[in-house]
Amino acid sequence: MILLKKTVILGSTGSIGRQSLDVINNLSQEWEVVALTANTSIDLLEEQAIEYKPEYVVIMDDKLALDLQKRLQGKCEVLKGLKGLEDVVSLQGIDLVINGLVGAAGLKPSIAAIKAGNRLGLANKESMVIGGEIINKLLASTGQEIYPVDSEHNAIFQILSSHRDQEIKKILLTASGGPFLNYSRDELQDVSVKEALAHPKWNMGKKISIDSATMMNKGLEVIEAHWLFNTPYDKIDVVVHPESIIHSLIEFIDNSMVAEMGVSDMRLPIQSAFTYPEKKNAQVEELDLFSLEKLTFYKPDVEKFIALKLAYQAGKMGGSYPVVLNAANEVAVDSFLKEKIKFNEITRVIELLLEDHKGESKLSVDDILAIDQQTRKKTREVLDKCC
């Protein structure tokens, strides 16, 4: 009898979740799906439950839980809400929890998985952005390690894990620059939701697509990298690399660099979370170097993409600032997606909220989530007044 490895996939109906299931299909007969979770996408969750036969499904929306229960007729146990998420990530003997949740909502499940001793494959960068300090203490006290699923951090993790004894000089996070790389700040003012969602290189969810367009995504990734790799901010650089072929680079003290490269397909880092430290045949395409016209690199324009500047500032100030940055961003992006505010207003309101904030430090998880909630409320108020 072959013992299957067990996985729990948080946010299985989202972009990361669906691609994780695709990866599992490719790693045939090796992984068993123990739990799947969704926010409100009940139809797709039902389909996935029938196909992957998990023991548990979790739906965040209370009202949908009963409906889902009826639909699945006891085929699997239906749990609901944050409590449901925390229960499934805390199950014993899970080999990999993929956290593909969007936003600050990912923090508590990340912490619960680590506390239960289950390895975390982290696509939810907000866990580290707002809770990095707490998570790192927890990891240190339990001797665990997070496996980053973000393409850039995955690249860096892989390079670092194979150069453990070598002194690094700099982490270089690559950024595609998003759909508006060559727009002026003025031209950015009137871009539509549709234009902002049309990312040139990566197939992603809506929230992260807008974050890529403002470059806040890269800003959040800088903070994530700071905590994941225990690296000071002045050793983390952002490199605009529109071709998105190099997923990130490390510079060592001897001035040599190592780059991790490949096609722009999230299934590459996702699969590596399932197979680490080994590599297995992937279903992603081979990178054909000869078909590339060129690879280019630019300094990011932080006056145009002020999100990046705000993120560095918030990260360096630490404590509650990244929480405010992230919460204001979540609310503002949501407003933009609903066409209530203009594109440049996303970052303008974040800047306002940060300026207005009096920093706090030594935060508990509850403190963080309280500041998150307060900031969301304040951001909505600011947006209601001005826009």
Place this chain on the structure above:
Amino acid sequence: MILLKKTVILGSTGSIGRQSLDVINNLSQEWEVVALTANTSIDLLEEQAIEYKPEYVVIMDDKLALDLQKRLQGKCEVLKGLKGLEDVVSLQGIDLVINGLVGAAGLKPSIAAIKAGNRLGLANKESMVIGGEIINKLLASTGQEIYPVDSEHNAIFQILSSHRDQEIKKILLTASGGPFLNYSRDELQDVSVKEALAHPKWNMGKKISIDSATMMNKGLEVIEAHWLFNTPYDKIDVVVHPESIIHSLIEFIDNSMVAEMGVSDMRLPIQSAFTYPEKKNAQVEELDLFSLEKLTFYKPDVEKFIALKLAYQAGKMGGSYPVVLNAANEVAVDSFLKEKIKFNEITRVIELLLEDHKGESKLSVDDILAIDQQTRKKTREVLDKCC
């Protein structure tokens, strides 16, 4: 008392040798130079002997040995010829032997160093091209490992040594393409020695500069990679990368790639031979990604640069074919440097010699060196007749 590490540098007056001494200066107080060797450059060898105070110097030219002895007045022991080289690489307790010799002459000293249990930093690719099979058997029986100093192989060695458990799909050796990348075969006919020596990216010796211009250098490196990394020829690709920023790449079975990058400065791979597995502060410049216009990649044109095709063929046929390839090349390049033959005749004569050759296998070192000598003689005869 700090115990210094001991190094022997073969070919200390050549390009690799001089840069090795430069690296030692940078690794202040860590390395002691035990022996230096030169072919005929007696003045520079004398200077180096006075500066680095080795116990031994070796001069290949018999007639110069007595002169050198007088000049150095007992400051160090003067040895001569191949016997002298073999003696110094076989000294006990040498931490690194840099083999920076040019051509087939490097084989016996490489073997002697391995037999003595001294770690070999190999810049003499011909050792592997003509003696790879023998050297690999020797390494396997003694459990030793060669540290490649060639920039490309150094990059691959570093990537592989940090991905030992991961299955590789392909080795991609980058090639600058040399000074004649965009010339037609016809235009190549009349290029001058001066033009051929003007390599756009790397500061190198004369022989290797011409080999770069014909791309035979890359051909020899393919054969070297075959033996160094025990990789079949169909898993070794050559990628023309004129910017010479990526020093080589590995493709893994999951279709991810890792690239090693840096400025084009041989002191980078040379220093890593001295510090491996650690990295230390280098005197080579930092690679400024933002100042790069672009990185490009092309398939090599093997109809124009037939050296590459010949090398793959000779490598695949194995046995004595690479010996013939290399010997004919050494003689032809020497003739070109003396302006006795035209540029395209270098590869034409190699092709002739290979066609004419009846392969032998299971060769001893003496067999190899005999075939090397026969081929040199035959090549000279062919050149005398035709050119």
